[in-house]
Amino acid sequence: MTRITAIRALDIRFPTSRSLDGSDAMNLAPDYSAAYCIIETDGGHAGHGLTFTIGRGNELCVAAITALAPLIEHIPVEDLLSDMGATWRRLTGDSQLRWVGPDKGVIHLATAALVNALWDLKGKVEGKPVWRVLTDMTPAETVALVDWRYLSDALDPGRARERLEENLPTRAARIAEMRATGYPAYTTSAGWLGYSDEKMRDLCRAAIAQGWNHFKMKVGGNLEDDIRRARIIREEIGPNRRLMMDANQVWGVAQAIDHMKPLAAFDPWFIEEPTSPDDILGHAAIARGVAPIKVATGEHCQNAVMFKQFLQADALQILQLDSARLGGVNEIVGVFLLADHFGVPVCPHAGGVGLCEYVQHLSIFDYVCVSASLTDRVLEYVDHLHDHFETPVRMRNGHYLPPEEPGYSITMKPDSIAAHLWPDGAAWKG
């Protein structure tokens, strides 16, 4: 029997606001941060997990990890890992802690860090990367990961199982394909709002040279600026590469439709986060108003109950779940199954700190077990902060190559952790 000996919660922050990396219309000066969790055991493995924030407020997520830890720390590791569905309900079902959510905001971000740390531990114990743990599960085991209470009106768990069974015979072929060519990606590094026109042009040319075919730009500032920047990027990438636009929630419903009219001239594939992440019916109205441009959203979508409704209302055409805002792998598996049921491609949000490391596992699972399709699926990639991880993502020809090391690829280097502890790490001195 393996015991948890400690659950540590660390406040790690990177001073990214100094260079305006990651700036957009809503998030002008983010300091990319992680509420980082280490589940130490007496069994030779430690589970690492994080949730991503952009600076202030990270300490709240760290405190929430500490608040959640007593729900699991007395339970044998084997019991926690052998029924991850029950473990998820244990972490999200505390009646008192539920009040300050439920299943949203700080407490759910912290749940993600802990749940993902348990999945990292499970991968390490089983000697497999997490995507492999997931693709080795039977359909019944996969379905049992998900809390269906508030989801089964949209998708019957029995139907979800049938879908997984349909794809079972061809899993091995897709795993081989992933290992050969990887999962297709796109880059957000070219079009941040804080960059000059010249820097955007240079970054576009460099990205094209590296083989990228999808380009995302930030919009939602002054409309004339948005139009000028869209023209520049479309000039640089030509007519055949895909341009995506991201408004980061700054518009109201009518405003989103109005602003997209002149921007439609630059043939965007989708408009991302056009309005409040909570406004399902507003996104549905925008989707009708900007068609055939698609609506993409999800990085701020708080839980599977919200995604269920976005799908029911045809309010998004590209689903961008976040690996650390949803409550970890279990809830994400539910969202993949729902999206597939509604025929909507999932293109997870990434970037930040460690999100690229996470999403590669998730999208490979989606392709191998759930969607069995790469059509309209690209995985976000941002070329920042990877060198702080023990096993960073490996990119080739604009594709993520499947990680092969055990765990969830999120273990940070001890030196990086020490240097970026907030507020006393070396990166924050002076």
Added chain:
Amino acid sequence: MTRITAIRALDIRFPTSRSLDGSDAMNLAPDYSAAYCIIETDGGHAGHGLTFTIGRGNELCVAAITALAPLIEHIPVEDLLSDMGATWRRLTGDSQLRWVGPDKGVIHLATAALVNALWDLKGKVEGKPVWRVLTDMTPAETVALVDWRYLSDALDPGRARERLEENLPTRAARIAEMRATGYPAYTTSAGWLGYSDEKMRDLCRAAIAQGWNHFKMKVGGNLEDDIRRARIIREEIGPNRRLMMDANQVWGVAQAIDHMKPLAAFDPWFIEEPTSPDDILGHAAIARGVAPIKVATGEHCQNAVMFKQFLQADALQILQLDSARLGGVNEIVGVFLLADHFGVPVCPHAGGVGLCEYVQHLSIFDYVCVSASLTDRVLEYVDHLHDHFETPVRMRNGHYLPPEEPGYSITMKPDSIAAHLWPDGAAWKG
């Protein structure tokens, strides 16, 4: 010029789980708690505010108050209080803190404590109860309190102002009526899930003797138990008093409809929180499935964007906003205006710690300035913990009498604060 000299955040908890007061199907053993905020100034007044939780996690809201405080503590009090709309946007608009919401969960609960403390301070500075501050505002001033960015697709601010202007000539008559007879209330004290059948009968009889005409029971446990308890309460209250049922989110969508079929025999006025508070479309399906029984929800509704959609989707027929879960008075004013526009009565959630003290101000404002109607409007009342406040609610014949003391009625007695500080107060020793 008045300066803020300190913003204190206190963790106050009452050991209510020892008596099962407040138990329901989701919240089995709550310790009613307040993340309590004191805005101290050099001007002779202090603003008090709180957000309500049920125990664990209260410390997260306390920490979030501390995280938000730097956004306002350097600004002259006169500037903060003279443009409360701008002050609200300042408190909710920090780009980094927004990430751990936005506008939901721990960070928004803390926003409520701070915003409400500022309203308390405003009332004390002006020498008026908060309801009177609100009813003395011009329609334009009222409309300017609200952040319309994500709401104006459902209600144009100009139309909201017209509605307030329509009711302006008759405000004084409704104020006189409130002072004469008070705002009608109902009691939740009789039907908590942890109580025995005999205790329920005794409480029903006592409540009838006190003049109550609305009775709420908790459902969502075993269906046979729910039916037995409903029969007992209906027997006690007779056919003409109103029975309400509250499931506290335990059901899925189909299950809610199924369970309400046998319970319909006891003629409930509404079913409250039948499923996830996030499931707008699920509530709409339940409302269609249980009609003519109404659906009531809102105590866990995170913000005005969600309420907007509940109204747009006809997903609730009774709107139960929470005075400390929404981001304080400003956002609540917006929800009152939206509900009126859609013709839905607002019956705020109360009970807990201090929520009755808050909601009396809000519903009197609603009646005087917005709805101008008492039809299907009753304000929740729970007879717990009032003696810890300096100016507790005053009830007469099942009505709330308008508070006349300056402020928001939420200032707790120093002895009560000291005794219930967690974990070192006298109430928590031993």
